[in-house]
Amino acid sequence: METVTLLLVxxxxxxxxxxxxxxYLLAGIDLRERAxxxxxxxxxxxxxxxxxxxxxxxxxxKGGVATYLPHQLGGSSDLAVACGLAAVIGHNxxxxxxxxxxxxxxxxxxxxxxVYPLGAVLVLLALGIGRLLRRTPVAALLGxxxxxxxxxxxxASDALFRGTLGMLVVTIVKRLEANRRPLPxxxxxxxxxxxRRFWYDRDEERWPPEPEDE
Numbered sequence: 001m002e003t004v005t006l007l008l009v010x011x012x013x014x015x016x017x018x019x020x021x022x023x024y025l026l027a028g029i030d031l032r033e034r035a036x037x038x039x040x041x042x043x044x045x046x047x048x049x050x051x052x053x054x055x056x057x058x059x060x061x062k063g064g065v066a067t068y069l070p071h072q073l074g075g076s077s078d079l080a081v082a083c084g085l086a087a088v089i090g091h092n093x094x095x096x097x098x099x100x101x102x103x104x105x106x107x108x109x110x111x112x113x114x115v116y117p118l119g120a121v122l123v124l125l126a127l128g129i130g131r132l133l134r135r136t137p138v139a140a141l142l143g144x145x146x147x148x149x150x151x152x153x154x155x156a157s158d159a160l161f162r163g164t165l166g167m168l169v170v171t172i173v174k175r176l177e178a179n180r181r182p183l184p185x186x187x188x189x190x191x192x193x194x195x196r197r198f199w200y201d202r203d204e205e206r207w208p209p210e211p212e213d214e
Contacts, residue, residue: 002073003075003079006069006070006073006075006079006083007082007083007086008086009066009069009083010066010067010069010082010083010084010086010087010090011086011087011089011090011095012090012095013062013065013066013087013090014062014063014066014086014087014088014089014090014091014094014107015090015091015094015095015096015097015101016058016062016090016094016096017038017094017096017097017101018040018055018058018059018062019031019038019039019040019042019043019055019059019102020032020038020096020097022043022047022051022054022055023042023043023046023047026047026048026051027046027047027048029046029047031043031046032097032098032100032179034046036178036179036181036201036202036203037101037102037103037179037201038094038097038100038101038102038179039059039101039102039103039106040052040055040056040059040102040106041102041103042102043055056106059091059102059106059107059110060106060107060109060110060113061110062087062090062091062106062107062110063084063087063088063091063106063107063108063109063110063111063113064110064111064113064114065087065110066083066084066086066087066107066110066111067080067081067083067084067087067110067111067114067115068080068114069083070083071114076159077115077157077159077160078159078162080114080115080159081111081115081159081160081162081163082163084107084108084110084111084114084115084163085111085163085166085167085170087107087110087111088104088107088108088111088167088170089104089170090107091104091106091107092104092170092174100179100180101179103140103171103174103175103201104167104170104171104174105123105127105140105171108123108167109123109124111163115160115163116151116156116160118150118154119147119150119151119160119164122143122146122147122150123140123143123144123147125143126139126140126142126143126144127139127140127143137199137200137201137202138199138200140171140201141171141172141175141198141199144164144167144168144171145168147164147167147168148161148164148165148168151164172198175197175198175201176194176197176198178197178203181203
C-alpha cells in the first residue's frame, strides 16, 4: 500500500501543470489550444522566451522531488526510479489537463539528477547539440536511445537501466500519441505525420518555428 501511495503521489506531483498555469497567468493563453504540447517549449514559443527558465526549473524539481521522496522514506532504488517515471507520466498525461501534457524531459532530468547525475549531464549535452544543429527533437530521441546502453557500460543499477528504457518508451508513445491530435485519413499522409511525430515531435513541417523564421 505504501508503494502504491508513493507512486500516486509522484504522479500527482508530475501532474502539476506548470506550463499551463504560467501561460494563463502571463498571457491568458490555453496552451492546449495553441501549442502541440503543454510544456516549457510551448511557453517559449507562444508566451515568452524568458518564461521557459522558471517553468523548466519547476518541472525539473517535480521529477527530483518525486524521486527523492522514496529515499527519505527508506524505499528501494527501484521504487525511487519508478516514482521518477510516475512523475514523468503525470507530466505527460496530467490529471488537470484532461490527460494531456508535455514531453517529460524536464522531470526526467530531475529524476536523473537524484539517481544518476551523469545521465542528466548527457541528456543536457544532447539537447545542447540538438539546439545548435536546430534538430533538438532528433538529438533528444537519440540521446534517450543511447542512455540505457550508457547505464550498462557505467555499471549503474538494473533499476536505472529499466528506468531509462521506460523513459524511452514513454517518449515514443507520447510523440506518436501527440495529445490525441487526430491523424489524417489518407494512409500516405498518416504515415508522413507519424514519421514527423517520431523524429521531430510535431505534425507540421515548420512547427515550432525555426530561428531563421522568427
